[in-house]
Amino acid sequence: MMRIGKLLPSLTNSQGDAENADALVKVLTWYGVDASLVVFEPGSHLESCNVYVLGHVTESDHATAQVHLGLWGAELVGYVSAGSVVLAVGSSLSLLTDVGLLGGVTAVRSERFVGDTVVEAETGLLWGFENSAQTYSCASDESAWGAVLIGSGNGDGTEGVRRRIADGLVLGTHLHGPVLVRNEEIMDEVIRHITKSDKTRVIAPEALRARELARENRAERIAQLRKS
Amino acid sequence: MLRYAPVVAIGRLVRWVARKRKPGGGAAIPGVVVNKLAPGFLGNTLNSFPQGLVVVTGTAGKSTTTRMLAAVVSAHGRRVFTNPSTANIAQGLTSAILAQSSFTGHIDSDIAILEMDEGHAAKLSAEAAPRVSILLNVCVDQVDRFFDPQLVTAMLSRVAQNTSETIVYNGDDASVVDAVAGVAAQKNSFVMGSHLRAQDIDKMGYARVSTAATSMPTVTLQSAEKKLASLEVDGHEVSVSLPSAGIHYGVDAAAALAASRSILGSDFDVALAVSVISALDPVFGRGETITVRGQEIDFVLIQNPTSYRLNLNSMAPNAECVMIAVGSDVRDYSYLWPVHMDHLEKVAIAAGPKAKEVAIHALYGGCVVGLVEPDLNLALEKFLALPTPLDGRKTLVFSADSMRRTRRYFGLAEQEAWS
Numbered sequence: 093m094m095r096i097g098k099l100l101p102s103l104t105n106s107q108g109d110a111e112n113a114d115a116l117v118k119v120l121t122w123y124g125v126d127a128s129l130v131v132f133e134p135g136s137h138l139e140s141c142n143v144y145v146l147g148h149v150t151e152s153d154h155a156t157a158q159v160h161l162g163l164w165g166a167e168l169v170g171y172v173s174a175g176s177v178v179l180a181v182g183s184s185l186s187l188l189t190d191v192g193l194l195g196g197v198t199a200v201r202s203e204r205f206v207g208d209t210v211v212e213a214e215t216g217l218l219w220g221f222e223n224s225a226q227t228y229s230c231a232s233d234e235s236a237w238g239a240v241l242i243g244s245g246n247g248d249g250t251e252g253v254r255r256r257i258a259d260g261l262v263l264g265t266h267l268h269g270p271v272l273v274r275n276e277e278i279m280d281e282v283i284r285h286i287t288k289s290d291k292t293r294v295i296a297p298e299a300l301r302a303r304e305l306a307r308e309n310r311a312e313r314i315a316q317l318r319k320s
Numbered sequence: 321m322l323r324y325a326p327v328v329a330i331g332r333l334v335r336w337v338a339r340k341r342k343p344g345g346g347a348a349i350p351g352v353v354v355n356k357l358a359p360g361f362l363g364n365t366l367n368s369f370p371q372g373l374v375v376v377t378g379t380a381g382k383s384t385t386t387r388m389l390a391a392v393v394s395a396h397g398r399r400v401f402t403n404p405s406t407a408n409i410a411q412g413l414t415s416a417i418l419a420q421s422s423f424t425g426h427i428d429s430d431i432a433i434l435e436m437d438e439g440h441a442a443k444l445s446a447e448a449a450p451r452v453s454i455l456l457n458v459c460v461d462q463v464d465r466f467f468d469p470q471l472v473t474a475m476l477s478r479v480a481q482n483t484s485e486t487i488v489y490n491g492d493d494a495s496v497v498d499a500v501a502g503v504a505a506q507k508n509s510f511v512m513g514s515h516l517r518a519q520d521i522d523k524m525g526y527a528r529v530s531t532a533a534t535s536m537p538t539v540t541l542q543s544a545e546k547k548l549a550s551l552e553v554d555g556h557e558v559s560v561s562l563p564s565a566g567i568h569y570g571v572d573a574a575a576a577l578a579a580s581r582s583i584l585g586s587d588f589d590v591a592l593a594v595s596v597i598s599a600l601d602p603v604f605g606r607g608e609t610i611t612v613r614g615q616e617i618d619f620v621l622i623q624n625p626t627s628y629r630l631n632l633n634s635m636a637p638n639a640e641c642v643m644i645a646v647g648s649d650v651r652d653y654s655y656l657w658p659v660h661m662d663h664l665e666k667v668a669i670a671a672g673p674k675a676k677e678v679a680i681h682a683l684y685g686g687c688v689v690g691l692v693e694p695d696l697n698l699a700l701e702k703f704l705a706l707p708t709p710l711d712g713r714k715t716l717v718f719s720a721d722s723m724r725r726t727r728r729y730f731g732l733a734e735q736e737a738w739s
Contacts, residue, residue: 105460105658106460106469106527106655106658107652107654107655107657108654108655108656108657108658109654110658111657111658114660114684115684118684118686150468150469150470150527151468151470152468152469152470152527152528153528221651221652221654223652268652268654269652269653269654269655269657270654270657270680270681270684273680273684298683298689301683301689302680302683302684305676305679305680305683305692306676306680308676309676309677309680312676
């Protein structure tokens, strides 16, 4: 049984970021892998999960989220070192730097960026929507997801961060909402990591349809953005 | 006001041309033109009502609260000017005024009760100070437009600071409580009773829930079971029949009662207010049933994640014929993902510019998805062509832009103002 954890969703679900956890459970189920969702709200005891999703935190909730995540910090680092994945979105990148899961530097942007972002990654083009007032500079043991073609991303021409910690994986992005749904390459990377298998056993026809629609939608949106 | 006669004439001409070109549509264009030609017109008109301006603002519940409040104040013998929910930003308000005013731009009403988008309310309140403002809530909504609940709180705070007489505010919403803190105007509040609060506050979608109890609230919503709400108004217990089932309608009724008492003072008749609210129909666009080419269709408007969630949850899970259309007014579909679609078994058609995103969201929610048709007009034809479901009604769920386009396509009138 795979366990997908949602960290502090009541503080972090304003833009549909936390729903990446629900989407992961759904995809695993479509693939014929048993999976369940586990929610960790302030005050809960953190348990071992295969993936943890942490969404963007608004400014007013940032300090509260920092305190609660801080309480789980050591355990979270332990679970990640043992092989878990963390996906962090938007301002929560800075929460991960606080607990040592990311080693780069976050800074406040002079002006908030709101709009579509297109990234050229090794696997092809990634797309998402950003609403971000923060920049990120990767540390030497971290790599970005790719180069920004449209939009803003990390603020230095790259977007995203990927860091391996022992057997674990930390993924950070400024792309809001269902970033894994919109970008199947990242979804597959997470699933490959936790199932330790290169084969994605697609069984359900709705899984194929959802993937195909997402691929078409992304291609159309990128084409529109390139035209404008 | 005579100085505005030429601009009113131009606005009316634009309105006539717009309607000729797009029957049932083009309602906002005259407002855009007039606000450009005479930037002071809107503020001036809003300042001209003898019993002042009342502004209803906040994320969710503006339309219902405004309808309830306008009906109650009107039943107390005041001539009320109000706006439809589709005209709650500056150009829409000006258009609504042009549709009702004399040739000089004068409106023959005692009081204006207007719902306003938070951003426009903050800006307009500096030009036309509200006598009474009603601050409903700060929910997570359209984040790509307002960025952060804190910014919306700052907007409500500006409305509060510009209010000359009374602020009616939601004591359960911490952002609203922050927005009115330290403001000089008199303050009256509405809250949920402790039992209801403990049980259902999470369903309200407030960005932040207040932790401290509000002292001496004007109105307390004690319970809301289906369409029946029990409220305490100044210590008197009353029962109100709500326009539709749902706690949020009960909170809207609490806001409307607290506001009418604040506006009417000693003339306020609680029994009259209760009977007026109990007799109201569901607000335009929500739960409205329209007959198109002999078919009955429920029109359901979604304006934010909260209304999306509440509306989906109020539909029969096995509804056979549901079309969801989301337009380009939703800039980024992400913020609708917190709404879980699993209540519905099937989405027959996903439509509009965001059709694919609707379909993906529904598939991940476990729904069966039929057609995916980004061309709204084509989708509407396909929707009409679907067999009539057993319960006789089809349901059309749409964002505001898709709603306007649908009404236009079916040749249905766009509402302007009523008084």
